[in-house]
Amino acid sequence: MLNLVLIEPEIPHNGGAAGRLALAIGARLHLVKPLGFSLDDKHVRRTGLDYWKDVDLEVWDSFDELLAAADDEARTWFLTTKATRGHWDAEYRDGDYLVFGCESRGLPEAMIREAGEQAIRIPMKEGGTRSLNLSTAVGIVAYEAVRQVGGL
Secondary structure (H helix, E strand, O other), rough: EEEEEEOOOOOOOOOHHHHHHHHOOOOOOEEEOOOOOOOOOOHHHHHHHHHHHHOEEEEOHHHHHHHHHOOOOOEEEOOOOOOEEOOOOOOOOOOEEEEEEEEOOOOOOHHHHHHHHHHOOOOOOOOOOOOOOOHHHHHHHHHHHHHHHOOO
16 A cells, blocks of 8 residues: 655645545555644545545654654655656555655755655656646656556
8 A cells, every 4th residue: 555645734625635546546645744724624525525534544743753653664755846866767666655745845855855865756847837736746646656556
């Protein structure tokens, strides 16, 4: 099972869309606090529609808490526009964690530095846009990981 991780998500629509995607691909969604919305927010529920109750969801007080509970064999991939390695160059395995930063700031610089080769990006046309919508980015990377793992 893949793990989709949103660190400090701010927009309820993105949380709901990630939950719906997680359900569609059989992944677990991890939300790391603080959240910019309540999980009872009508926008989260609306985006997740009637599926939200079925989402395999974990909410963590910190990323360190999540890592302490993670399987020792699992690898963690950090998505950032600051990486040079493309997301399709990563070799995903079942159980991996795909980590995405919040909408306004992305991942912390220290986390990106520590990630080394585990920091990856979604390639984009130079000068086209600075970044993609969070839920769009989650979908792009998650489906590449599913394709490689053969999970559907």
